[in-house]
Amino acid sequence: MAKDSILGTSKLVAFAPTTDPARARAFYEGVLGLRVVEATPFALVFDANGTMLRVTTVSELHPPPFTVLGWQVESLQSTVEQLEEAGVYFLRYPGVNDTDPLGIWTAPSGARVAWFHDPEGNVLSLTQF
Secondary structure, three states, rough: OOOOHHHOOOOEEEEEOOOOHHHHHHHHHOOOEEEEEEEEEEEEEEEEEEEEEEEOOOOOOOOOOEEEEEEEEOOOOEEEEEHHHOOOOEOOOOOOOOOOOOOEEOOOOOEEEEEOOOOOOOEEEEOOO
């Protein structure tokens, strides 16, 4: 078996940590609109359009300063506006996306990206290619 096919046909499972499952559920289900598949003392499991997202309960969390989860969207501006209406604040990075009124950055490739935090401070992103 070639190395590049070891996991090439396997489904990806994404993980994000939380110290407060009730707050995480309110955000991922209530704000982002992900469907809860399972809720246990160990994790909340969401269906993220066919990808399993396990929001795992941890006792302590130090969120990294980089993106841990992201979604590809059809209309970035519309999605940002809808999430802002739901109370999500989009991050501004000095010199990157601080001049766009919605906090959207246009990469050299033409992709457009916006970043926001979940309730734990994990950095999440939206991208329109």
